[in-house]
Amino acid sequence: xxxxxxxxxxxxxxxxxxxxxxxxxxxxxxxxxxxxxxxxxxxxxxxxxxxxxxxxxxxxxxxxxxxxxxx
Amino acid sequence: xxxxxxxxxxxxxxxxxxxxxxxxxxxxxxxxxxxxxxxxxxxxxxxxxxxxxxxxxxxxxxxxxxxxxxxxxxxxxxxxxxxxxxxxxxxxxxxxxxxxxxxxxxxxxxxxxxxxxxxxxxxxxxxxxxxxxxxxxxxxxxxxxxxxxxxxxxxxxxxxxxxxxxxxxxxxxxxx
Numbered sequence: 001x002x003x004x005x006x007x008x009x010x011x012x013x014x015x016x017x018x019x020x021x022x023x024x025x026x027x028x029x030x031x032x033x034x035x036x037x038x039x040x041x042x043x044x045x046x047x048x049x050x051x052x053x054x055x056x057x058x059x060x061x062x063x064x065x066x067x068x069x070x071x
Numbered sequence: 072x073x074x075x076x077x078x079x080x081x082x083x084x085x086x087x088x089x090x091x092x093x094x095x096x097x098x099x100x101x102x103x104x105x106x107x108x109x110x111x112x113x114x115x116x117x118x119x120x121x122x123x124x125x126x127x128x129x130x131x132x133x134x135x136x137x138x139x140x141x142x143x144x145x146x147x148x149x150x151x152x153x154x155x156x157x158x159x160x161x162x163x164x165x166x167x168x169x170x171x172x173x174x175x176x177x178x179x180x181x182x183x184x185x186x187x188x189x190x191x192x193x194x195x196x197x198x199x200x201x202x203x204x205x206x207x208x209x210x211x212x213x214x215x216x217x218x219x220x221x222x223x224x225x226x227x228x229x230x231x232x233x234x235x236x237x238x239x240x241x242x243x244x245x246x247x
Contacts, residue, residue, distance in 0.1 A: 004122075005124070007123070007124055007125045009125055010105075010123045010124070010125060010131065011123070036125070055120035055136060056120070058120060058121065058122045059116045059120055059121060062109075062112055062113065062116060062121055062122075062123065063113065063116060065109065066109050066110075066112075066113045
């Protein structure tokens with residue numbers, strides 16, 4: 001299991017949720033609010049896959065955040 | 072995590088993690104607005120994995136991990152430098168936009184107002200048309216400009232020619 005922490009000042013919850021929704025067919029996700037962070041825990045079959053999904057998830061969440069700001 | 076400072080970078084600004092193959096820049100939010108950080112980060116997501124964090128109030132940490140493997144210290148330093156340059160570009164661009172915002176809004180407003188005025192209903196409405204009196208003569212036409220050619224130059228009947236003849240002969244007869 002790998003954990004990704006998204007600060008709520010920087011990533012809107014909708015962006016994180018949207019990214020999780022896109023990747024949920026590749027791994028199992030658990031989300032929780034811890035302080036200022038939206039914490040996403042990713043579980044996949046292999047650690048490398050978890051790492052890869054976590055990195056891609058971050059990029060996608062950033063993209064959604066940016067698009068939300070532009071619209 | 073074994074972090075080390077980057078060559079030719081301020082110690083507090085950028086650190087690299089060779090084991091993780093990533094570099095983290097800590098940006099002062101008072102110097103670089105958040106929109107500039109977003110803009111620069113967004114430009115880098117095609118070649119890096121980017122994660123933003125807020126280690127403390129008033130600063131944003133940007134962690135860049137190259138998508139391609141083989142991220143040695145020099146590659147990470149290069150990437151951090153490019154990101155810092157892009158950050159500056161984005162911040163400057165945003166400042167220019169803010170400074171010119173009033174001009175942009177004024178020009179846009181004037182353009183829209185002009186377009187609206189041009190399409191304003193200056194033509195008569197259907198109600199005006201319904202109440203218009205078509206019976207009265209539109210204008211006088213002493214030279215017969217509005218007449219058709221046939222109407223103006225048609226062959227005259229003998230009666231018509233005779234009725235006009237005295238006037239013509241009278242005018243020519245006055246000549247010496």
